[in-house]
Amino acid sequence: MRPLKSLISLDDAKKIIDKNVKLLNRKEKIGIENCLDRVLAVDVKAGFDVPGFDRAAMDGYAVKANDTFGAGQFTPKTLKLIDTIHAGETTKKTIYKGDCIQIATGAALPSGADAVVMVEDTEKEKNKIKIFKPVYPKANVSGRNEDIKKGSIVLRKGDMLNPSKIGMLSALGIPVVYVYAKPKIAVIPTGKEIANLDEKLKEGQVYDINSYTLMSVINGNGGSAVKHDIVEDTFDEIKDAVKSAVNNDMIVLSGGSSVGERDVLFDVIQSLGNVLFHGVQIKPGKPTLFGMIKNKPVFGMPGYPTSCLVNAYVFLLPAVRKMSRLQVKKEKIIKTKISRRVVSTLGRREFLTVKIEKDRAVPVFKESGAITSMANADGYIEIPENVDLIEKDENVEVKLF
Amino acid sequence: MRPLKSLISLDDAKKIIDKNVKLLNRKEKIGIENCLDRVLAVDVKAGFDVPGFDRAAMDGYAVKANDTFGAGQFTPKTLKLIDTIHAGETTKKTIYKGDCIQIATGAALPSGADAVVMVEDTEKEKNKIKIFKPVYPKANVSGRNEDIKKGSIVLRKGDMLNPSKIGMLSALGIPVVYVYAKPKIAVIPTGKEIANLDEKLKEGQVYDINSYTLMSVINGNGGSAVKHDIVEDTFDEIKDAVKSAVNNDMIVLSGGSSVGERDVLFDVIQSLGNVLFHGVQIKPGKPTLFGMIKNKPVFGMPGYPTSCLVNAYVFLLPAVRKMSRLQVKKEKIIKTKISRRVVSTLGRREFLTVKIEKDRAVPVFKESGAITSMANADGYIEIPENVDLIEKDENVEVKLF
Numbered sequence: 006m007r008p009l010k011s012l013i014s015l016d017d018a019k020k021i022i023d024k025n026v027k028l029l030n031r032k033e034k035i036g037i038e039n040c041l042d043r044v045l046a047v048d049v050k051a052g053f054d055v056p057g058f059d060r061a062a063m064d065g066y067a068v069k070a071n072d073t074f075g076a077g078q079f080t081p082k083t084l085k086l087i088d089t090i091h092a093g094e095t096t097k098k099t100i101y102k103g104d105c106i107q108i109a110t111g112a113a114l115p116s117g118a119d120a121v122v123m124v125e126d127t128e129k130e131k132n133k134i135k136i137f138k139p140v141y142p143k144a145n146v147s148g149r150n151e152d153i154k155k156g157s158i159v160l161r162k163g164d165m166l167n168p169s170k171i172g173m174l175s176a177l178g179i180p181v182v183y184v185y186a187k188p189k190i191a192v193i194p195t196g197k198e199i200a201n202l203d204e205k206l207k208e209g210q211v212y213d214i215n216s217y218t219l220m221s222v223i224n225g226n227g228g229s230a231v232k233h234d235i236v237e238d239t240f241d242e243i244k245d246a247v248k249s250a251v252n253n254d255m256i257v258l259s260g261g262s263s264v265g266e267r268d269v270l271f272d273v274i275q276s277l278g279n280v281l282f283h284g285v286q287i288k289p290g291k292p293t294l295f296g297m298i299k300n301k302p303v304f305g306m307p308g309y310p311t312s313c314l315v316n317a318y319v320f321l322l323p324a325v326r327k328m329s330r331l332q333v334k335k336e337k338i339i340k341t342k343i344s345r346r347v348v349s350t351l352g353r354r355e356f357l358t359v360k361i362e363k364d365r366a367v368p369v370f371k372e373s374g375a376i377t378s379m380a381n382a383d384g385y386i387e388i389p390e391n392v393d394l395i396e397k398d399e400n401v402e403v404k405l406f
Numbered sequence: 407m408r409p410l411k412s413l414i415s416l417d418d419a420k421k422i423i424d425k426n427v428k429l430l431n432r433k434e435k436i437g438i439e440n441c442l443d444r445v446l447a448v449d450v451k452a453g454f455d456v457p458g459f460d461r462a463a464m465d466g467y468a469v470k471a472n473d474t475f476g477a478g479q480f481t482p483k484t485l486k487l488i489d490t491i492h493a494g495e496t497t498k499k500t501i502y503k504g505d506c507i508q509i510a511t512g513a514a515l516p517s518g519a520d521a522v523v524m525v526e527d528t529e530k531e532k533n534k535i536k537i538f539k540p541v542y543p544k545a546n547v548s549g550r551n552e553d554i555k556k557g558s559i560v561l562r563k564g565d566m567l568n569p570s571k572i573g574m575l576s577a578l579g580i581p582v583v584y585v586y587a588k589p590k591i592a593v594i595p596t597g598k599e600i601a602n603l604d605e606k607l608k609e610g611q612v613y614d615i616n617s618y619t620l621m622s623v624i625n626g627n628g629g630s631a632v633k634h635d636i637v638e639d640t641f642d643e644i645k646d647a648v649k650s651a652v653n654n655d656m657i658v659l660s661g662g663s664s665v666g667e668r669d670v671l672f673d674v675i676q677s678l679g680n681v682l683f684h685g686v687q688i689k690p691g692k693p694t695l696f697g698m699i700k701n702k703p704v705f706g707m708p709g710y711p712t713s714c715l716v717n718a719y720v721f722l723l724p725a726v727r728k729m730s731r732l733q734v735k736k737e738k739i740i741k742t743k744i745s746r747r748v749v750s751t752l753g754r755r756e757f758l759t760v761k762i763e764k765d766r767a768v769p770v771f772k773e774s775g776a777i778t779s780m781a782n783a784d785g786y787i788e789i790p791e792n793v794d795l796i797e798k799d800e801n802v803e804v805k806l807f
Contacts, residue, residue, distance in 0.1 A: 020743065023589070037603075038633070041622045056778060062775060091639075094598065095610040111599055111775065113610040137768035152776040159781065171782030172711055175618040177421075180603040197495065198512055202438075202581040206458065209514040217576040219524070221442045221569035232439070248710045304591070310573055317569075336433045374463060374512065375553040376456060380560065380574035406568045 010115045012284040014390075015354045018320065021281050022295055026302050026324045029254060031186040035173050037380055038125060040166045042227075043184040044330040049160040049176055054150035055246075058113040061146045066105040066127060066134055067118035073139040081128070081135035088117065107133050109322065121145035153177075163330060166383070168367055186228040188328045191250035194217050194235045195243060195260030195270075196308065197364050201235060212378065214310040215259035227329025228255075244273045257321060259306040259313050270294060270305045278303070286390070288355045290316040311379040317354045318385075318406070337405040339384070347395045348387040358382035359403055366403050382406065408593040411691065413685040415791075416755045422682050423696055427633040427703050427725045430655060437782050438575050439569045443628075444585040445731040450561040452487065455551035460515040464546040467506040467528060467535055468519035474540040482529070483538035491516065515547055522546035540548030554578075564731060584780050588630040589729045592651035593620050596637045596644060596671075597709065599744070611675055613779065615711040616660035623718045628730025629656075634663060643675045652678075652702055655729060658722060660707040660714050670705045671695060679704070687791070689756045691717040712780040716757045719786075719807070738806040740785070742767050748796045759783035760804055784807065 013021075032046040037373070041043075045213075061067065068084060076082040084105040088098045090112045100106060100117035108114070108121060119142045126138040153159060159173055162190060174182060199213045200206050220230035231253060236242045238260055250256045258270060271294060274280050278298030283305075285293050289312035294305030304321055306313045344365040349355045359366040360383045369381040384405040388395065395401065414422075433447040462468065469485060477483040479532035489499045491513045493730050500506060501518030509515070509522060520543045527539040532723040547566060554560060560574055567575075567585070575583060600614045601607050614636060621631035637647045639661055659671060672695060675681050679699030684706075686694050696707030705722055707714045727733075746764040750756045760767040761784045770782045785806040789796065796802065 035560055038617055038621060041626050053607075056775075058610065058774075060610075063771060092504055092597070095532050111612070147773065147775050152772070152778055159778075166801045168619045168626070169780045169783055169807050171622050171713055172615045172619040172715060173777055175603060175615045176711070176777040176781070178603050178607070178613045197492070200579075202576060202579050204579075206454075206579070209459065209461075211457065211512070212576055213577045218569045218573040220439055225442050225569070250628075259697070310577070314570055314573060371462060371553065372548065374457075374461075376547055376574055376577040377553050377560075379570045382570055385493045389606065406570050 009113065011305050012286045013147055013282050015285060015287050015319075016295070018282055018285045019323070022167055022302070022320060022324050022354065023327065025049050025281065025297055026255075026327050027300075028330050029185055029328050030340065032183045033186045034181050034183055037138065037171055037179065040174075040182060041168070042331075045160055045162055045164045045166060045170075046183040046185045048158050048162050051153045051155055051157050053177075054155045055153040055176060056082070056149060056151070058145055059149050060114060060147050061108045061110055061121045061145065062123055062147045063123045064110050065108060065121045065123045066136075067108045067115050068105045068136070068140070069100060069102060069118065070121055070140050070142040070144065072103060072105075073120070073122060076136045076139045078137055081137050083138060084134050084398060086129070086134050087207070087393060088115070088222065119143065122347055141203070152175055154382040170268050173190055174271065176386050185330050188254035189231055190223050190228045190255040190257060190325065191227045191231050191233055191235070191258065192216050192223070193246050193250060193258045195246075195258055196235070196238050199235055215306065216313045217297060217315045218310065218379075219259060219306070219317055220320070222314075222322055223257075223384070224327055226325045227324050227331045227386040228246050228325040238269055240269050243269060245302070247273055247277060247298065251298055253301070255301060255324070256298070256303045260308050269382060274298065274303055286352060286353045288318070288353045290319070290356070291353075293320060293358040295320070309374050310376055311358060314379050314406075315358070315385055317358065318404070337358065337373070337384075339403045339405065341401060341403060342398045343367070343386070343401045345398065346397045347388070349393050349395070352390055353392045354390050355388040356385045357388060358385045361403065366401050375387050407485065414683050416686060416688050416720070419683055419686045419694070420724070423703070423721060423725050424683065424728065425457045426698055427728050428701075429731050430586055430589050430729050433584045434587045435582050435584055437571055437582050438580065441572060441583060441585055442569070443732075444567050446561055446563055446565045446567060447584040447586045449559050449563050450575065450578070450580065450583070452554045452556055452558050452560050454556040456577060456683055457548055457550060457552070460550050461548050462509045462515060462522045462546065463548045464522055464524045465511050466469040466509060466522045466524045466546065466723075467505045467537075468501060468509045468516050468522055469537070469541070470501060470503060470519060471521040471541050471543040473504060474521070474523060474537050477537045477540045479538055482538050485535050485537060487535050489516070489531070502679055503504045520544065520547070520652045520704045520720075520791045548634075559656065562762045566732065584740060586731050588628060589655035590632055591624050591656040591658060591726065592632050592634055592654040593617050593624070594634040594647050594651060594659045596647075596659055597636070597639050600636055600661075600793070616707065616709070618697075619711065619715045619780075620658055620660060620707070620718055620722070623715075623723055624658075624726055625638060627723050628724045628732045639670055641670050641673055641728045644670060645677065647700065648678060648704070652699055652701070652724050656702060656725070657699070657704045659705065659709060671727050675704055675706070677698065687754045688720070689751060691757070693785065694756075696721070710775050711777055715780050715807075716759070716786055719805070720757065729797070738785075740804045740806065742802060742804060744771070744787070744796055744802045745798070747798045748789070750796070751795050752794045753791055755791050756789040757786045758789060759786045762804065767802050
């Protein structure tokens with residue numbers, strides 16, 4: 006057994022990952038009904054003016070503005086109603102001096118008209134319309150291309166498609182768009198001691214937990230997880246699995262957290278590429294490993310479920326979001342007080358799982374091997390390297406899972 | 407044309423919606439690899455103890471604690487190594503006085519042993535192990551069921567399945583679970599003036615925008631949107647569409663925002679159920695309508711895209727999340743200063759779309775009919791009823807789309 010030699014700091018580990026994880030350039034075409042939270046891979050230009058015609062901005066009467074000048078509450082101008090345009094309709098009629106046409110919001114302004122009088126400022130008597138308030142030319146009219154000019158770039162490569170940007174695509178009649186593909190990320194569970202969920206546990210075995218927590222973190226942050234079968238912690242089995250997974254965009258292994266098992270992974274990655282770090286000054290997660298094989302990032306996560314999940318939030322999540330071109334996640338943070346005194350180790354950044362109970366952060370960490378250290382937690386607090394004690398009722402920031 | 411008569415306040419409108427929208431009780435069974443952010447529909451009990459056996463919490467040697475008493479840095483105790491247990495393995499051998507077995511973290515403790523000495527506190531010489539530090543009974547051992555007791559409830563009905571809770575399901579070997587179904591929400595676009603994205607625009611027409619923004623808001627907040635074909639704004643067509651959609655869990659119509667067209671929707675809903683409000687003291691979104699047909703909530707959204715989207719965030723989103731049993735969304739809020747003076751209407755809550763530029767909130771609202779009022783916005787600010795002016799550089803809170 007080799008001990009972990011030189012541990013690196015959390016900040017250095019994050020920098021190494023960030024330097025090596027690149028934005029994915031692969032594109033795919035999808036329907037806009039499925040493009041929520043996807044990232045646009047092309048600039049989008051307007052193919053036509055929006056609106057494509059002058060239109061009424063209010064319900065009312067299309068008029069020549071000139072015909073309304075001088076109108077007042079006691080001196081209405083009277084115009085002749087020659088037609089009605091409902092929404093989506095048009096008219097072939099033209100407005101001449103003294104005419105008006107009833108018009109619905111959004112409808113195209115008829116030829117000859119240059120303004121709309123709001124319905125509130127009129128009174129109807131058969132086919133005569135009394136106008137009680139004058140309008141200036143272009144009043145209550147949305148001009149052609151006032152909103153979007155043909156040929157202008159309305160959305161840019163790299164924009165994340167939220168509901169309002171999806172609305173812009175539909176305004177331009179674009180039913181399918183190019184977005185960046187989701188990175189395919191292989192998840193490889195290792196170790197004879199773990200069993201598939203559909204198997205009966207043999208003596209000394211536990212179920213595969215890390216595959217499911219890792220897949221959730223990946224799929225929830227722009228990636229597309231591909232689960233590999235469980236492989237034994239031997240050099241040859243792990244090497245075969247990693248080689249077969251290298252056609253994905255990233256590889257994540259999770260397995261035994263012991264020194265001996267880690268060494269196997271270290272040797273495999275060195276034989277196929279380069280290990281960039283192996284061992285970080287954090288707790289839990291000391292044995293975390295990161296390397297590159299043929300330009301593909303490879304993570305070796307701790308085997309204990311709580312360690313694995315916390316490390317997935319700290320290291321894997323930013324890598325997945327970067328590769329997916331999603332902006333760095335705004336962490337969901339709750340500021341509160343801690344329910345009891347906590348001691349920590351100097352010289353290591355510690356991640357302590359907590360639940361929120363009666364507005365307090367209650368530590369739930371039992372030991373790295375306990376599932377409840379993770380499943381009962383709402384998130385975790387970070388205890389800096391230079392702090393060895395947090396007193397009861399001190400303020401803490403909980404990063405939510 | 408009937409004007410909107412008595413407008414109700416925003417708060418009253420929200421209360422009416424909240425009172426009438428019920429939690430959905432329908433359940434469905436899904437694989438845990440697809441259950442991220444879904445809501446558990448049953449309590450989950452542990453079917454067995456976790457761990458199912460006493461196990462080593464550290465790499466080292468399984469011993470009888472008694473054999474280590476008195477060991478010290480210069481007075482090691484020497485034990486006989488009789489076997490090695492790797493992770494996932496077990497042994498048939500039993501430890502008697504003076505024996506030890508090398509053991510990996512997580513492996514089952516062999517019979518006869520009651521503690522583990524950490525590898526750091528030992529030295530190996532062939533099949534003799536020198537112990538330099540005594541251990542007490544149960545030292546470095548995780549006891550059977552210390553983590554989870556068989557029969558205990560580990561997850562509760564109503565829990566949202568995040569990665570750590572999905573980890574708990576896998577720890578218990580549960581590959582499929584009952585979750586609450588996503589509410590099916592019909593989206594019905596109305597109006598002759600709107601065209602499908604795959605059609606060529608006729609004179610006076612615009613593309614269907616609201617269906618896509620509404621579907622995005624619904625699908626992004628726990629619902630499952632079902633798009634209906636475009637229907638004309640006539641009593642009969644709308645009535646047929648609403649009747650055919652009433653097998654869904656909720657119905658959202660969006661169409662012409664004019665008074666006349668709203669009246670048609672009002673009459674349809676009154677003929678099939680009850681309109682609970684029609685007209686809210688907000689801007690934009692005054693003509694928003696809400697009713698119930700056969701216990702199904704029905705929303706009538708404004709036709710203008712920006713009005714429709716803002717109202718979807720204010721009224722529809724909380725309704726969808728409630729029905730889906732997702733906790734009320736923590737709004738993503740940015741606190742910043744506004745880039746220019748803004749005037750508002752007294753007596754109405756105003757929602758003003760803004761983008762974030764150089765850390766300032768820059769108003770992008772042109773007019774309700776403009777697509778760019780929405781597509782260029784990162785979110786919106788709320789201007790209270792009793793405020794008619796925000797000065798340049800005043801602090802504002804931007805709610806992000």
